[in-house]
Amino acid sequence: MRWIGAAAIFLLMAVIGHLAILNAIPSRIMSAAQARMADRGVGMYQWVAATRMTPETQTIVRPSPDLAYAICRFDVSDGPVLLTAPSAETYGSLSIFDSKTNNVFIARLDGAETFASVVVSGPGASAESFKGVPDGAQTITMTGKGLALIRRLAPDQATHDVAAGLVDEARCEQVVD
């Protein structure tokens, strides 16, 4: 009887440990990625164009060498965040990932969709009430820290330079109350 009880406790604790660790993995990896980016000088609330992906410059797993990347780190705990990015003729997208690695928003930047801006806010925050929210902005909610990523098709250095130049026209900033 004692051994049955011990086996039951072992199994119960194994299931608890398994689920706790498994569900924590994405958040921990995302948190580590954010920390690595911060170490490399990627500040909060600003788009930073990545250098062309090569074996020497890769910072995340499985980067695509055919794309130009720009990244912005933000935290909706500090208030709503406004994200914009200009469209171009070639394939491109703006995607937002939450702290659990979910792809919570995506907009195409190749002119096929009329994307102007998106405001990301925490749950319960009414982003529309902020003065700095542009008319027609899309709104989404999420919690805590997030990453926004612009991908643009750039299979060679010339197209990569053009894509990198477009980063200056994009905005990633806290919305003014």
Next chain:
Amino acid sequence: MRVFILLLIVGFLGLFAGGASALWMGGIAGSGPRLGEAVRIDGWTSDWSIGSEAANPYIRARIARFGLLALRKEEAVYFTTARDTNGRRLRDDCIYSVSGGTMPAAWWSITLYDRDSRLPMNSDGALSFDASDAEQMGAPDQWGFRVSADQSGHPDELWVSSRNAGQFDLTLRLYLPTQELLDDPEGTLQPPIVKELYCDGRS
């Protein structure tokens, strides 16, 4: 008291075993089991739940480990193979031909990654082959390239370098996939054919 201490130890052992198995299945400790391969076509595997909240915790953990910031299927789908047409593991001391035709997407690329999901550490500048290369070949519907550790003897041939990759895999990215592909991947996609041409010590 002895019983209490015994149960405490058993509980800790259970927590440890559960945590260790989660790290293994999530791909953090060791490569773990093959998960996230719900779509299988001729040795190429993918999973349509990548990037979405619908993904189960095992897939989410493995994607975080091996493909952080992956997009949802409506924007891009990712197929990977680590074996040639004979089922042999892809290695940097072998030479392969990769060929294919029209892909059901707006744009596509094939990139080589080493065992750690990194671009291989070489300076050859030949990391991938994409739709633009196929068009430049003048054969967007019948393209081919070589995968090898060096290009010696074939300077005019398009290639992807496997130098310093060890055991590697190839990832096919399909951007803006067609609805037909999403609805019926097995009936729509004819994935690239990876054929071994030569293998050091085997041929």
